[in-house]
Amino acid sequence: MLAPTLLPAETAETAFDPSALTWRNRHAGLGPAFGRAMTGQPVSDPEWLATSDEAAAELGWPADWWRHPLALDAHAGGPSWPGSQPFATVYSGHQFGVWAGQLGDGRALLLGEVDTPHGPREIQLKGSGMTPYSRRADGRAVLRSSIREYLCSEAMHALGIPTTRALALVGSPTLVRREEIETAAVVTRTAPSFIRFGHFEHFCHHDQHAALRQLMDHVIDAHLPACREAQHPAAALLECVARRTAELMAHWQAVGFCHGVMNTDNMSILGLTIDYGPFGFLDGFDPGHICNHSDDRGRYAYARQPQIGWWNLHALAQALVPLVDAPAEAAAEILGAALEPYREVFPIALDALMRAKLGLAVDRPEDRVLIEDLLQLMATTKVDYTLTWRRLSAVSSVEGREASLAAGPVRDLFLDRAAFDAWLNRYLARLRAEGSDDAVRRRRMDRINPALVLRNHLAEEAIRAAREGNVDVLKDLARLLRQPFDELPDDPSWRHATALPPDWAGSLEVSCSS
Numbered sequence: 001m002l003a004p005t006l007l008p009a010e011t012a013e014t015a016f017d018p019s020a021l022t023w024r025n026r027h028a029g030l031g032p033a034f035g036r037a038m039t040g041q042p043v044s045d046p047e048w049l050a051t052s053d054e055a056a057a058e059l060g061w062p063a064d065w066w067r068h069p070l071a072l073d074a075h076a077g078g079p080s081w082p083g084s085q086p087f088a089t090v091y092s093g094h095q096f097g098v099w100a101g102q103l104g105d106g107r108a109l110l111l112g113e114v115d116t117p118h119g120p121r122e123i124q125l126k127g128s129g130m131t132p133y134s135r136r137a138d139g140r141a142v143l144r145s146s147i148r149e150y151l152c153s154e155a156m157h158a159l160g161i162p163t164t165r166a167l168a169l170v171g172s173p174t175l176v177r178r179e180e181i182e183t184a185a186v187v188t189r190t191a192p193s194f195i196r197f198g199h200f201e202h203f204c205h206h207d208q209h210a211a212l213r214q215l216m217d218h219v220i221d222a223h224l225p226a227c228r229e230a231q232h233p234a235a236a237l238l239e240c241v242a243r244r245t246a247e248l249m250a251h252w253q254a255v256g257f258c259h260g261v262m263n264t265d266n267m268s269i270l271g272l273t274i275d276y277g278p279f280g281f282l283d284g285f286d287p288g289h290i291c292n293h294s295d296d297r298g299r300y301a302y303a304r305q306p307q308i309g310w311w312n313l314h315a316l317a318q319a320l321v322p323l324v325d326a327p328a329e330a331a332a333e334i335l336g337a338a339l340e341p342y343r344e345v346f347p348i349a350l351d352a353l354m355r356a357k358l359g360l361a362v363d364r365p366e367d368r369v370l371i372e373d374l375l376q377l378m379a380t381t382k383v384d385y386t387l388t389w390r391r392l393s394a395v396s397s398v399e400g401r402e403a404s405l406a407a408g409p410v411r412d413l414f415l416d417r418a419a420f421d422a423w424l425n426r427y428l429a430r431l432r433a434e435g436s437d438d439a440v441r442r443r444r445m446d447r448i449n450p451a452l453v454l455r456n457h458l459a460e461e462a463i464r465a466a467r468e469g470n471v472d473v474l475k476d477l478a479r480l481l482r483q484p485f486d487e488l489p490d491d492p493s494w495r496h497a498t499a500l501p502p503d504w505a506g507s508l509e510v511s512c513s514s
């Protein structure tokens, strides 16, 4: 039994007034072809494991909203908030490059949409029981993967990377069978929209062109209204998605994030990171790193992600063909042209991020080689990705003994010190050429190169403690992940979380099982 860590809901009070919320569910309002209105199946004996004050603030909810007497049930799978309209949506998709047929919210439930100071936000449960789309699975999510999703969505948000967010994590003694028997949990997620490429693929595949058009109109009206003015709104929509996906891929590559399951049903139409399953941040830099143990062929390896984003966009383009008012061949051409910006936006966005990681204010053509050479050097002996960038800010462009000392911590990460020093000298010369002020550069670099990312072993420590009934590790880690750029040298948890990963981290395996 997990130890209760927050006040039991029934004894608590909050100023949060759910009756003041106006719920809508525009996705459900599209009609019965889009999913099924239904109630969740709550996990038994639920208890709060964590709530995100920051995600609540984005909704305009007070931090203690969870103390409302109806809150725990509503976020454990039901009965839901009065006025909400829970709905499981249908989608299909390509998994590992192969058409997978109908999928859908097999364990997710869209409670609806509420207005917030930041615009409408959908609120969705993950792990709230079976739906018509569960296929042969149980509709549940295990504690392990729910902790990872909760932590990583909030961590990505703090890193400034587009993502769905996590409002709450509810645990339960309900047992679920995976490779082992585990306990269930429910994550509450929020996003402007949970619509995926796969939602479009679904209706195209079934030749439901009216529904496909309805879906497009909904996405455009609700999220991308400028596309309406275009000659071919479907192409304009695709171009927006391509641009956003390109930006997202650039962010992932720059921060060293591997998603792990870039199936088209896990690709957000708004360019958000969605579905935190077997993801992983790079520890040692290895372009071929495969974070998902179930990905035998490395389809979703780190270095392949931008290519897979491009592949997935083609699958989306294919699904939009019936929406372009032109013969199929011409429609395909129009949509193909709408994808082209991806090829431009991605390298430009990535270059900009990598230059910023180096603290370069001015753009010079030779910078690309400087960046490539550093990555090459890191790859040779799998030098820690996050720490290299973070420690690099300390180097000094002023020559002398102090400069050598300042470079010590980053140099120490490299086995081949001579090679690193040769690179460093080029970098320092480059900084001097731009007249860079060290203090200003350091501040800039420390706002883009995080001290802390959610490394697998850190998530694992939080999971192991939570399984023992202790959620303090989880909460402490969540606190640190919300301020990934800060230096907190007096905080032992921060020192632990920002250290080189221990040897046992290398033996952790994360798979699709969740």
Ligand SMILES: Nc1ncnc2c1ncn2[C@@H]1O[C@H](COP(=O)(O)OP(=O)(O)OP(=O)(O)O)[C@@H](O)[C@H]1O
Binding pocket: 103, 104, 105, 106, 107, 108, 126, 133, 134, 135, 137, 138, 139, 140, 141, 261, 265, 266, 274, 275, 276, 277, 514
């Ligand atoms: N335990 C489960 N019960 C029911 N359906 C499941 C379960 N696990 C996965 N699915 C379904 O299998 C499909 C692929 O799963 P995938 O792991 O990509 O998504 P997910 O992690 O469940 O959810 P999301 O993409 O919403 O984060 C989805 O349709 C999903 O709903």
Ligand SMILES: [Mg+2]
Binding pocket: 265, 266, 275
């Ligand atoms: Mg998924």
